[in-house]
Structures are given as C-alpha cells and as structure tokens.
Amino acid sequence: MSSTRFLRLTALALCLGIPALALAAGNKITPTLESVQVRHNGQTVTIQRGHDLNATLPEIYRKTDRGCPPFCVQPMVVVEGVETIGELDVLDYLQRMSQGDTDILLVDSRTPDWVMRGTIPGSVNIPWNRISRDKTGTFETPGEADTFEQTLRDQFNVVRDPSTGGWDFTNAKTLVLFCNGIWCPQSTANIKTLVGIGYPPDKLKWYRGGMQDWLSVGLTSVQP
Incomplete structure (x- = not known):
C-alpha cells in the first residue's frame, strides 16, 4: 500500500x-467476508471488493435518464412468490455453487453485447429473448419454441411430463436471474414467462440491482 x-x-x-x-x-465485502471463490468458464475467479479509492462506475452505467418504455423502473416484487435478493444473497448462492450444489444456476439475462462488457463471475448467459415470448404468449417461429424447450431441458433441468404433455418441474434448478439494474426489464420478462408456464416461484430469485449495483460496490466482474 x-x-x-x-x-x-x-x-x-x-x-x-x-x-x-x-x-x-x-x-x-462484509466485516467477516473478504472474498468468494467461484468457477467461471473453467477457471477459478476470486470475487472481492475493489481497492481503488478513486474508482468510478463504467460510463455505460452512469446514465440516469433512460427512455421508458422500455427502460422503466422495476417494482420491488416482480411476481408474487419470487424473492427479490441483494448482493450478499447472490454471493451466498455462488458459494453454494462453488461447493458443489448443481441445483443452482446464476443467469445473466442480458444480450451478448452487454455481457461482453462484463458479468458476474459464475453466471451463465442466457439472453432474455431466448426465453421470453411475444405479447400473445407464443413464440413467433417454431425455431424459437425449440430453443426455449432446449434451454428448459438442458440448462434448467425441466422436462416434459409424458402423461400430460406439460412441464415437469420436479427437478428444476433454482434460478437466480439478473440483468443491468433496476431500470432493466430483461430478467423480469424472463421471470414472468417462466412463472407463466408453471415454474415454481420459490425456485426463482431476482437480483434486482443487477450489474449496476454489483459494480457500484466494487465487486469483481469478468469479461468473456
């Protein structure tokens, strides 16, 4: 020093x-927590607070005036039963993941161009438009429906119930979703879609502050 x-x-x-x-x-990070180690793209990453007293937010997160719609201030509760969480909760889920809990998935709902600017270590990018449907509640093309079902099956551990043809959420993962911040509707759109098809609300967690809050407290981010 x-x-x-x-x-x-x-x-x-x-x-x-x-x-x-x-x-x-x-x-x-807290008086008793100095850092958290996670795995990201096959490598170990240490999440900690920054040590530069003069550090500022990246320019893309400094704007205070964003057009609404679509960049409207999101509510504290996006869907009844879905828990809204903060940074320490996200870190707790990441710790559990790093300790071998495969039933948790931290989902960055943003489009790849935003992810390239940095994301939370340990997260998986599943762009919001891979999950969200159009206003009529359907997918615009059969290909979109196929991609949606593949995401549910391969990443969320949700399968079709052969007896009913509906979804079986018995072994569904707990999803922790985030996007850019309290003005970003991408993760909220995904949560509404998932609850709409029957995803158990208690298996969905929403990090409302997203990347803007994560960076504002100096926590480590990584670029692909």
Missing part, C-alpha cells in the same frame, strides 16, 4: 472512529 493511500485511510479511520490498521488490512 502506498504511503499516500495509507494516510488517506488513516484520516478516514480517525473521522469514523475506526482503527487505522483495520482499514489497512483491505477492503472487505
């Missing part, structure tokens, strides 16, 4: 009544 940064931290510590040595030790 540079002497200049140490002096800044010491001054801050004195103002807040915090021992300077505690600040010098690093920038933890």
